[in-house]
Amino acid sequence: MPVRPQSVSRKDRRRESEKLILQAAEKVFAEAGFGGATMQLIADVAGLPKANLHYYFPTKEALYRQVVEGIFHNWLTAADVFDSAPGPVEGIGAYIDAKMEISRRHPDGSKVWASEVMHGAPVIQDYLETTLVDWTEGRMAVIQRWIDEGRMDPIDPRHLLYMLWATTQHYADFGHQIETLNAGTPLSDAQWEAAKASVKAIILKGIGARPSPRS
Amino acid sequence: MPVRPQSVSRKDRRRESEKLILQAAEKVFAEAGFGGATMQLIADVAGLPKANLHYYFPTKEALYRQVVEGIFHNWLTAADVFDSAPGPVEGIGAYIDAKMEISRRHPDGSKVWASEVMHGAPVIQDYLETTLVDWTEGRMAVIQRWIDEGRMDPIDPRHLLYMLWATTQHYADFGHQIETLNAGTPLSDAQWEAAKASVKAIILKGIGARPSPRS
DNA sequence: CCACACTCTGACCAACCGGTCAAGATTTTT
DNA sequence: AAAAATCTTGACCGGTTGGTCAGAGTGTGG
Secondary structure, three states, rough: OOOOOOOOOOHHHHHHHHHHHHHHHHHHHHHHHHHOOOOHHHHHOOOOOHHHHHHHHOOHHHHHHHHHHHHHHHHOOOOOHHHHHHOOHHHHHHHHHHHHHHHHHHHHHHHHHHHHHHHOOOHHHHHHHHHHHHHHHHHHHHHHHHHHHHOOOOOOOOHHHHHHHHHHHHHOOOOHHHHHHHOHHHHHHHHHHHHHHHHHHHHHHEEEEEOOOOO | OOOOOOOHHHHHHHHHHHHHHHHHHHHHHHHHHOOOOOOOHHHHHHHHOOOHHHHOOOOOOHHHHHHHHHHHHHHHHHOHHHHOOOHHHHHHHHHHHHHHHOOOOOOOOHHHHHHHHOOOOOOOOOHHHHOOOOHHHHHHHHHHHHHHHOOOOOOHHHHHHHHHHHHHHHHOOOOOHHHHHHOOOOOOOHHHHHHHHHHHHHHHHOOOOOOOOOO
């Protein structure tokens, strides 16, 4: 049996290099913002010469765009739990759990996204106007259905979604402030669970979510 | 009666120039971030030659620091409503109103603050560790008292505060996203009122706030 | 009216930035 | 093993940035 060259084909190496660069870029963009980030610093974090970055990504903006698009993709897919849920307790509860987990595991991505939107979404405005609008309208319809079925109070679905985004992403975007207020130490596992529980408790009770009738 | 030289003394002029520059700086820092902002652009917005900025503020960082300190000051004073309130319905309700109004009237300041914290609070870390910690502990004590008095559910005051900050500031920091989801138009007066009402309704019900017994 | 201190500004500079490129190294194909 | 295609990199470049500075302008106190 001939030993396969452990799958280090050109394409694989290319993908790995791109991934390495994208990870470094996400970190640097999160820490310094687009304007404050430098290709040199990204290169240093990735452990590659700067010229190599420009071989894989022609410009700083192209690299940034790809980072943001990846984050946007995660952002959307992490919300599939919404549709399959029988009611608001399960659906919104699971959505909060999922988004809190993203804030915990990928705070850099959340920060880059926040920064992009705060600066007027210069590179992903088209996504906002198409994909995000569609996604939002779909979830609003789901929430409206729950309201019509009497499973929760008649809350404006739009503002409920904003509140879900705001509260969950806050733990990533303002993680530094939260850490400072936590005696300068990162939240422990128990504290993260407490945060999740608090958010879920307040919101689910706040919208008058009633558990599904079927046990 | 001698006509006073309409108060254009040196000190007044100095104050006016500084204010003009600070306002322009806040806008530019909000739109481009610290790294993306340029002294030249701030000067253009302020309608002054760049060298003049350096006369009043020695460095870009000094200017930025003063902008952030001003925002932090507003941030804190806008929350005095908290203490004088008899219970959570009035106190938290008024706090939400006040912070939503800030998000509406001064979104640039909110964005600069968010950006500063997201990047690790490089210039106001000392304020976070002292003033903000003190402020937060004070309000947590108030909330805890309300809980002990049976005026609301036993929610962790810390996470309640985070939720208040997150939801209200979201309308400023993510204003562009909200506007895009609102058919590309800014929120109308009625929509702002609806947003305030939704946030207050969900949170006040979510924490089980009970109106004050005294009418 | 004059001397003085404060304010303003065009011109300038060293440092740094994103991006280029030619030439060498490496891998795949023939 | 030679040719072709792909990848890697140090050196380099024009443009921009934050910041400086000498000197002109301007209000103020004596």
